[in-house]
Every structure is written in C-alpha cells, then in structure tokens.
C-alpha cells in the first residue's frame with residue numbers, strides 16, 4: 001500500500017524537467033479551444049453564409065462550429081419566431097439553406113438603402129436580436145402599430161422630407177410615405193379604428209358572435225377580413241384574431257431545379273385554413289421602384305430571387321387606391337418562398353384589417369384542401385408579355401410561360 005502511495009510522486013520526480021510545464025500547456029491549449037468555441041458560438045451565428053465559410057477555413061474549432069450552425073439553419077428557417085420549425089430540404093445540390101433576415105410581421109424599412117441588419121441564426125436560445133427586427137411575439141398587429149411608433153420616433157423611417165412632420169399627423173405622414181394614397185382608407189367610416197369592448201369574442205360556427213370588429217362572410221368574399229386588434233379589449237386568445245398567432249400548420253422549404261426554393265405543405269391543410277402572412281419591409285413606392293430596378297437587373301443574370309410584392313386595393317368608392325409595397329427579399333418570413341402558379345395555385349390572398357392598426361396585412365389562406373407534400377402557390381398577377389420576362393415553370397396546364405412582373 002505504502003509503495004503504491006509513493007509511486008506517483010516518485011514517477012513525477014522521474015519525469016524529465018519541463019513535463020509538468022508541458023501538461024499545463026496542454027491544459028491551457030484545451031482551455032483556449034473551449035473559450036474559442038464559446039466565443040464562436042456567440043459570434044458566428046451572426047455571420048452571413050460567405051462570412052461563415054471564410055471563418056470555417058481558419059481552424060478546426062471554427063469549422064466544427066460553422067458546421068453545427070449550418071445544420072441548425074437548414075433545420076429551421078423560422079428560427080424561434082414561429083410556433084413551428086420550417087426546415088429546408090435539398091436533394092439537388094449542396095445549398096443547405098437560403099439566407100435572409102426573419103421578421104414574423106411587417107416592418108417599416110428605411111428608404112435610404114438596401115442595408116440589411118444582421119440577425120442571430122444559430123444553435124443558441126440566449127441570442128439577442130438587433131433592435132431593428134421585432135422579437136418573436138404573438139401579437140403581430142400590435143407589433144406593427146407599435147413598430148410604426150417606435151421606428152418613427154427613432155427616425156428609422158427616414159427620408160429627405162422630415163420637415164413635413166409638423167404639418168401632418170405622424171401616422172398620416174407615414175402612410176403617405178408608404179405609398180398609401182389616402183389615409184381615409186383606414187378611418188373613412190370610423191370602422192376598424194376603435195376596437196371592441198368584448199372581454200372575449202365568442203366564435204359560434206364560422207361567425208364571431210356580437211363582436212363589431214368581425215367583418216362577416218360578405219367582406220371575406222371580396223378578400224378583406226376584419227379582426228380584433230391593438231385597440232380592442234380582448235387578448236390574443238380571442239376567436240377573432242385568427243391570423244395573429246403565427247404559423248400553425250407544418251411547412252417545409254424544398255429546392256426545385258427551375259424555381260429555386262418553394263414552400264410546401266408538410267401536413268394536410270384544409271380549405272379556408274390560415275397558412276401565413278406575407279411579412280417583409282413596407283416600402284414607399286419610390287423605394288419599391290428603386291429596388292425593383294436593382295432586382296430586375298440581378299434576376300436577369302440569375303443572381304437573385306426577388307420577393308417584392310405590390311398590393312393594390314381599390315376602395316368600394318372607386319375614389320382611392322391603397323397601394324402597399326412589401327419587400328421580403330432581404331427581410332421577410334417563410335411566405336417569401338411561395339412560388340407563382342398561372343392557374344392561381346392553392347392559396348388565396350386576403351387583406352386583414354385589425355382594429356387600431358394603421359395598415360392591413362396580406363395573409364394567405366388555403367383556397368382548397370392541400371395534401372401533405374404539395375407545393376403552396378398563388379398567382380403573382382396578370383402576365384404582361386415583356387421581352388425580358390423570366391420563364392415560368394409552374395407546370396400548370398394554363399401556364400403562360402412567363403412570370404408576371406410588376407411595372408412599379
């Protein structure tokens with residue numbers, strides 16, 4: 001026993017000088033590696049794919065962390081912003097995911113540049129999002145109206161004509177900057193501005209019983225729906241806030257040889273079910289035109305898939321038109337992956353107004369029962385033959401062969 005006890009120290013003494021130091025160096029090296037890995041887990045998820053690839057070339061630790069970030073990104077486009085993960089599937093080539101900044105609801109873009117903000121996208125829940133992109137939350141309409149206020153205050157909505165703030169109300173000025181031709185769109189009749197006082201808006205069959213915010217089926221048929229919103233007394237659990245609770249159907253993003261990425265159902269979706277909102281940056285018409293020119297140029301060289309959508313809503317009076325420009329190219333949600341189909345596809349678009357929210361939101365509902373594994377598509381608009389139009393690969397029997405394009 002005694003012999004055994006003394007052995008280690010004897011062995012230690014027998015080791016050549018410097019061994020103890022070498023052990024310490026190994027330990028130090030290990031510690032350095034683990035610190036590097038820790039830092040890499042904090043920093044690398046903020047990088048773009050190219051930056052990540054460059055970082056991965058520097059050492060084994062960064063290569064390992066980069067691989068884990070890439071895997072994580074390919075498993076969830078929606079990050080922690082939605083109730084469900086939306087994975088990428090690619091059996092065609094080695095592109096693991098599409099890179100973009102996620103926003104679960106509309107945000108106001110700066111009109112000055114295309115500069116996109118960074119966003120943490122990697123395997124950690126402790127990440128802090130940059131202030132410019134909304135935190136995941138459930139009240140998207142509330143966030144839109146709050147977003148307008150806060151971004152406006154912080155002058156993120158900046159143009160060259162800030163001095164007209166004094167002569168118009170802030171909301172009015174903002175709406176006109178966004179290309180909304182008339183603010184009376186929202187408050188012409190007073191409807192949709194003041195919210196309901198229901199403690200709970202009760203759903204009875206397809207109707208919301210007694211709630212003044214509910215539009216009824218007639219309006220739904222013309223593609224406009226009213227919901228409760230920020231100025232209502234009811235909460236998010238209210239039966240009249242169907243589109244405000246995020247995505248509740250399983251979706252996936254699949255790569256196609258001709259169309260690039262596309263959004264697919266990963267479960268059966270019933271006709272009439274809410275699928276998702278079209279979220280992105282709300283642009284002024286001037287900015288939309290500027291960006292569209294850049295995107296057209298890049299798309300003609302196959303360098304970009306743009307997702308700038310222009311929505312026009314003609315008011316029943318026929319006097320005014322609401323035009324909204326939503327750009328989901330750099331900042332958007334999963335709806336940015338929905339491809340066009342000349343036959344109208346299986347999604348219908350509906351403008352959803354919420355009491356107290358300044359602007360409506362564009363939402364997608366299933367226009368028919370959609371099987372698991374079916375691609376989700378809608379019509380981008382009418383085809384106007386242009387010599388430089390992009391080819392359409394929707395494969396529908398009535399395909400025009402050219403993708404509709406917006407003459408903004």
Ligand SMILES: C[S@@+](CC[C@H](N)C(=O)[O-])C[C@H]1O[C@@H](n2cnc3c(N)ncnc32)[C@H](O)[C@@H]1O
Pocket residue numbers: 098258259260261262299304305306307308336337338339340341390391392393394403
């Ligand atoms: C809103 S994005 C849809 C997602 C896009 N496929 C991607 O990979 O990011 C619109 C772009 O997708 C492509 N696209 C959409 N529908 C298509 C179709 N039917 N045929 C060919 N390309 C299509 C075009 O490049 C178009 O500019």
